[in-house]
Each structure stands twice: as structure tokens, then as C-alpha cells.
Amino acid sequence: AGMKHEGSPIVDDRLSGGDMIRSANARPIPGVRAGFAGFQPVPLTSGWLEISGELEYGRFADDGWWRDHSALYNGHVAQGEWMVYRRMHLRTDPGRPLTVTLGVQCASQIGGTTTYYRDGEIAKVEHRGHKVADFIKILAPVEKGAEDYVLGNTLGTWDLKATAVVRGGWSLSGYFQWIWEDGSGMAKLNGWDGLWGIELKAPSAAAIVSGVVVEYLDLTNQSGPIHWAPGDHPSTSITSEATGADDYYNNAYYNAYAYYGMGMGRATVMSPLYNTDGYMSYVGNRTRGIHVGVEGRIGRVGYRVLAGWRKAYGNGYEAMIPARRSTSLMAEASMPLRSVPGVRIGVQGAIDRGRLPANASAAAVSLTYSGLWR
Template sequence: MKEMSKYNYFHKAVAIVSILTAAQAWAADTDRDSLSVEIEMSGTVSNGKYAPMWTTANRFGMSGNEIKNGYLSAEVGYSRELKHNWRTEIGLELAAGLNTVSDAWIQQAYWDISWTCLNLSIGSRERYGWPLEKNAELTSGWMVEGTNNRPIPQVRGEIKEYWSVPGTAKWLALKGHMAYGYFPDGKWQENFVAPGQKFTRDVLYHSKALMFRLGNKEKFPAEFEFGLMTAAQFGGDLMKKNNDGSVIMQQDMPDGLKDYWKIFIPGRDSRLANVQGNHCGSWNFGLNLYFDEWRVRGYLEHYFEDHSQMFWQYGRWKDGHIGVEINFPKNRWIETIVWEGLNTTDQTGPILYDDVFSFKDIQMSGCDNYYTNGQYLGWQNYGASFGHPMLLGPEYNSDRSNRIISSRVKAQHLGVTGNPTNEWRWRMLMTYSRNWGTYFEPFDNIKKQFCGMAEVSYSPESLRHWDFKIAVAMDRGTYPGNSTGAMMTVRYKFSK
């Protein structure tokens, strides 16, 4: 890296730290409801072609996948209780990175205004476990969208937490959201893709979800959750990069006012090859059981990209993400265990619109090719898969194409965490996956991969604002490959 770049990194870091140090000093003399300041620095050193998977994945796009990378972030958050059940919350997080997808960026910038159970969120904000709750510390990921990439700037109306429906004695509760936003990574795509490759820019975002919960654990030790989430890309431009680095537009996707409604209720569009936009979604199910101090949770996230997997048209569901989480009674060593299984190999089978002469009335809509679309290419943001990280994003593509090279994956995952003392905490993640490529471009042989990480956290009581984490990680296999490395994170957090 050039010396001037290092000089800029240093001054960006100094500026961030100076601003937040001043904010902390100001907070000491105020009577605001809540003000928090957080500064975090993290660095990874490894060998191989890429940094180990679990030093990169599910970190909201902060870490890079290069073998040596790091970042410095600083966050200010403020919230205040208002009269008549109103509440407001604002936050700003700035970051600078070394060997990350951006030199400096705004990680979060949001304003939330809430009244009772309703919330309006404007801007980009990190969100955990929506709409299906999973253990963010131990899970391998979410299928539609999760914690694997930077937050999308959006306007979002929501019921964030389960709200008990009046008149049901707390036996029925619901939550949901509707959002429109914007994918900000168009320039990154243009710089990333190789000459001759396609990319998108100015793409718009839409998502919505509705979840129900049946049960009252105060009366009966079980709860059942179910619901639907859908998400989509629409609008924007499909571009192609020329050999000389210039770009040409290949398709201008519709993004007028009426198209916001068309993306809300998908329908065929004569201007495009199929329905308008790039759609995906999941049916979500959860079962919580409570036994004294034990809690057992099972969940299923069934992923789909069109009607062929959305309903039972093609038989039983074979693709999805299933898991079991066990929370143990308080003890010195093990707090929670999570097991998960992932399968995306079916995709409604290998036949796509097969026009067999003797069966002209039968439409075979297979080859769903998850996370890839004809107009919108990869379901990604800044090179990271927008959904589950085991379907590796374009950042791992040596040909610098904007697509998911292997969408047909089976994986087993185990996560364990413990809290031996008030100062020490540990967690371990282990994942074994098999990768087939895609129906259209299958691998010559099954690529197998193991990804593991062990992490220890130390929060000394004598330094109550500080947290220290050290992780060692190892990948072994053929996709993405072998690597061994370590990651260290230091965090300072002050709140008032």
C-alpha cells in the first residue's frame, strides 16, 4: 500500500477518536436519557489465499477476506424517552479499514422514532435476527438477509418486537416490517469486476415480513412461531465493463413510482425477462420449549426464489436452514449450544422450462440458481453474500465476476459458548460444507471445506469500559481453500 494511503488512514483514525473522545467529555455534564460511545479496533493476520471464513463472515461487512486486514470504527448512539410512549434514537458509526472493500465508510447512520410498538427507522442500521430469531453469536447465518454484509440504507416501518394482540390474553403476538432502500455498492462493483463482466448500479431494495407467535410461556411452557419474509432488488441499471475500463449500459430497469407497487406484489413485466425485480424469501418456523432453567429452541428457515419453492407445487420442501439451540442452566463452562444444517442442493431440480413435445402443458421450473439473477446478477452487497455466508459471495471469485459460483451447498454447523467467570467468555464455531457449484456450471468434483474458530473474550472488572478478544481460526478444504490465522479485537464502550 502506498505511504500516502497509510497517512490518510492514520488521520482518519485520529479524527474519529478525537470526535468521540470529545463526545464522551460532553456526556459527563448532561442529563440526557442515554448516550453511548464505542470505539473498536480489529486486525487479522493469516496465510493462504483468503482469511479464515469465521474471521470474515457475519460481521456486518466490517472485516475483509484478505489474509491481512483490519479496521477501526467509532460509534455514537443517543436515545431519549418522550411523553405519551414516544421514544427517539439516533446513531452514527464511522469506520476506516486496511485491505477491506472500502478505505473509509459510514457503517451506520440512522434515526428511529417509536410510539408504543410501532417504529419508523430511517437510514442504515445493523439488525440482528430478523424476522426469525437465531443466536447471532453462534448461528452460521440467515438465508434471505442477515449479518453477513453492511446494512442497507432504507426507510423502514416495523413492529420490532412481538406485540401481544389485544383480547388474546397474550396467547397471540405478531411482528413485521416493510422497507424500501438502496444498494450503495454500484461503484464497488464497477471497480471489482474484470473487463467484459457485467455489474449493476443504483439498484433499489424492498423487503417485508410478518411473523406470528402462538403461546403464553407464563401459562404454558411452549411457543410456536411462523411467518413469511420476502426481499427484492429492483430498478437500477445493468452495465458492462469494456476492455479499456469504460462502461456501457445494457439495460435500464424500471424504477418509476408505480414500480414500487409492482415490486410489493410481484407480477410479470413485459419489459423484463420474467417478473419485475429479483425476488427471494423464506417461510420461517420456530418452536420454543421451557423446562425450569432450560430453554430449547428449534427453527426452520425455508428459502425460495419463485413460486416453484414458495409452495408445495413441486412436492415437499428440501432446501432450507434448520437448527436447534439449547440454553443450559447457569454453570461455569457451557451456556449455549447451537446445531444447524443447511441444504440448497435441490432448487426444484435440474430441469428448467423443458418443452417436451408430449407434455406441452407441463412447465418444469427448476434450476432456481439461488442468489443469482439474469438482470441483477449476485444477491450480494459489497461482494459478500446478502444471505447465508456458506454461499460464498463474489469477493471470493478469482475471475472477478459478480455472481455466486456455488449455490448448491450442504453444510453442518456447531456453535458453543460459555461464560466461566464475570470476566471471561469463550465461543467456538465449526462448519463442514460440501459444494457442488450450480446446475448450469457444476464443479468437476464435490469441493469439501471445514471452517473453524475458537475465541476468548476478556472484560476486566478493573477496566470496566474495555473488552479484549483473541480468536484463532483455521480453514481446510478446496473451496475457498486452506488458511490459518488469528484475529484480535479491542473495544472501548462508554454509556451514560
């Protein structure tokens, strides 16, 4: 119970640009969680199959942030939302030369009250109260009718990672996270959308190069540009459906998938925090990007370098003209102090160049302690 960041089951949190559903970009929301302690053997499989999973119920504590930062002119603001996160991953025996991990993640927003604004006036208020039964139903959302299709807003990923041990004890991994925001994405009708990565790990963390990650992100398909649901238009004579404009991390009823304005998914997609006009959704979720991470140790000095490039074309419904780009670089170095065991001193510098959102630079000096106080 409480607020605690849990690492991604697929990507390396130190070198990756972040998990698609639950990264370290935003602080964790307060909640209660239960699940397996890491991967555990599946009974009757003689150790060749392991399982990992968890279930979390959380409560967003950022109502004031959304209310204070919104322009309250067009769009909507939700208050009192809850989140339900669940995942399950299966992994083959990690002691063998080839290991495969397969699984799914789901995050849902439910409950709360949504206020809709049109030209600065309140157009509608919807109270989405929640019952105890809703916290059970949300685990597998079902159709509810013409005006309320599915309980809550659910997004997630299909995850796959394969790791092979190669010459000298090095491990080489390839992985993907296929994001989905509705049924079209679940059926993989959104083309090549998703995160694709390669990871190389040395057998020793003391190697000059102990880890390398290269990732490609593509979110430009979004199941096509058109979304048409007859239930949204009760008087229409067009009864066919077109499931597209997935508009990842945005929703027509709930707040954007963010906490205090910071995206809870991958940071490559610019968070709503950076919108300066009071627009409360992601403006650039139709994006492509490349990310590289390298770490290692030279003598007693550990280092890490992260670099990325991204280009955003807009979101699922509105184009960004012209498209915006940005390039980011971060480098850090740290070393232990021999005179005080457990203490490390570090320096870090970062720079951004581009319009997602703007040019920026920063530097930090850190002093950290890890161990037991005696």
C-alpha cells in the same frame, strides 16, 4: 434511517451460521425502515398471539465494486439497484412452556440499469427505471407479461421455530428456514432445501455452557436441473413450462444477492467476493453444510466456539468438478477488566482448510467498551 444490522427473527446471530436472507455476513445497505419494536400483542387475542414485522427500502451503494471486479466479458452487471425488504412473524405467548414462531421474509431487487456482455462486447443494455408505483407493486409482485414476468427479483424464506422449556429452565428449540427464489420454491417443490437447526439455551448466561446450536444446510435440490419458460424463447413451439434450476442468490437480470461482494444471506454459500476470475455470481450455491456453535463462561472468562463443514457442487446451471469442500473453526475468549467497568479484552483465532475458497488463518485482539461516557 441509515445502516444498521437487525438480528434474525429465527436464528441466534452469535451461534448460528447466519440467517438465509439477512445475516451479518455483509454490512447493511443504507435505507429507511419502519416496523414493530420487537414482538407486540395482537389485539383481541388475550396475549396468546404476538406479531413482529418490518418494511425497509434501501439503495445499494456498491456500483463501483461490481463494475471494477467484473471481467466485463460474459454475464451482466447491474448499476443503480434498489432493495425492498419486508417480513412478518407471528409468535404464541412466550410465557408458556411451548412457543411457536411462524413467518415469512422477502427481499427484492428492483430498478437500475443492466449491461450484458458476450465475448467481451456489450450485447444489450436494459434500463429498468422505477416509478413511485413500483415501490408499492413490489410488495406483492404480479405477472407483467411475456418479456417481463415479475417486477424485480424476489427471494425469501418460510420460517418456523418451536421452543419448549424443559427441566431446570433450559429451553430447547427446533427451527427451519425454507428458502425460495421463485414460485417452485414457494410451493416447496425444492425438496429438503433449506436450513434446519436445533438450539439449546441455559437459564443463565453465566453457565459453563450457556448455548449450543447445531445446523444442517441443504441447497442441492433447487427444484430440479431444468428451467424452461416459453417467454424466454418467443419463436419456440414448446409451450410447456419447467420451473427448476432455482440458482439461489443468482439472477439473470440483477446482480447476485450480495453487497460489496459479500453475500447478504447465509455465509455457508461462498460469496462472489472470492471469485478471482471476474465471474460475478455465486459459483457454489448448490451446497451442503453442517455448523456447530457453543458459548459459555468459565469464571470471569466468556468463550465462544464456531465450527463448520461445507461441500459445494456448483450452482443451478454449472457443475463444479470436482466438488469443493472446506472446514472452518473459530474460537474466542474475553473477560472484563475489573479496574475499568464496561471494558472487556478479548482474543480470537480462526482457521479454514479447503478450497472454498482456500486455506487461511487469522487472529485478533480486541478491547471493547459498553456503557455511558461520563
